Amino acid sequence: MRIAVLAGGATPERAVAFAGAAQIVAALRGRGHTVHVVDTTQGLLSQVEEGRLLGGGTVGSEPTEVGELAERERAMLSNGLADLPAVREADVLFLSVHGGSGEGGTLQAVLDVIGVPYTGSGPLGSALAMDKDLAKRLFRAAGVPVPAWFMTPVAPEDVTTALGWPVIVKPSRGGSTIGLTLVKNAKGLDQAVTLAARYDDDVMVEQFIPGREVTVGVLGDVPLPVGEIIPKHELFDYECKYTPGMSEEVFPARLDTTLTRQLQELALTAHRALKLGGYSRVDFRLSPEGDIFCLEANTLPGMTRTSLLPQAARAAGIDFPDLCERICRLARNRGAEGAARGG
DSSP states (O other): OEEEEEEOOSSTTHHHHHHHHHHHHHHHHHTTOEEEEEETTTEEOOHHHHHHHHTTSOOOSSOOOOTTHHHHHHHIIIIIGGGOHHHHTOSEEEEEOOSHHHHSSHHHHHHHHHTOOBSSOOHHHHHHHHOHHHHHHHHHHTTOOOOOEEESSOOHHHIIIIIOSSEEEEESSOOTTTTOEEEOSGGGHHHHHHHHHTTOSSEEEEEOOOSEEEEEEEETTEEEEEEEEEESSSSOOHHHHHSTTSEEEESSOSOOHHHHHHHHHHHHHHHHHTTOOSEEEEEEEEOTTSOEEEEEEESSOOOSTTOHHHHHHHHTTOOHHHHHHHHHHHHHHHHHHHHHHHO
């Protein structure tokens, strides 16, 4: 296959995207595919630029400062991407981007116009999953339990009455726990909201669920083995997610069969409720009382060396190159089905 990996992007998760792209490119080239790398902020990368930006596939401990990248990405999406032969002539576009326009539906809408199949969900599913407020409403309507929440502005006394302390304060449209704070009392609320608002105008204040953190990948329409995340920090934060050794991930999770099946069914229900396609990863909390709470769905799960979806696939007997090829085939099949309906 001729594959263009769309990577980078103008978000704080840019380094995460390139780290995933490094693994994807190596895996697909190792299987004999022709692979080009396109940064959505600057276009086709040369071999030298690939080496510099993809590097060794590591992320670093701090999010990327976006700066002028956002304007450059807008220009690429509006009139540059469609002119690239590496994009137009590809059999499939493999999206290795996280957050912002790359994961939130804008890029997907542009690619629908270009007409080349791409991995992951379409514009609608991407936008719904990116907006945590809308996603939680749809989860709840579909019977998937979620923590209680408010959108700001919210008064501390309302949190005390309706949610209780501590709470999670986070950008409504974001990922990798960037801008997220665990707030233990009313004194910390304003500062946490200010931090989250640096990354998104909409800020969510969510009931904190103590207990175990688990995750379920969905590939095609099949749930993968459940995994449990045991971070070294109080939360599974940016450093724990992308620094080897900062968390323990157990695949498959040590859960009884009934609970495992329940989590897989809820993940599939959440995936369908948001009209997601290709693959996703759905994250949950298990309270000490045994209740399940869905936190969010990720439409383009990380593909770095420490990422959870590849670990789940490995537990199902799917190695990383095979996982990448399967994701590409899902995209091509969806593209063929769309072309048949259009015809």
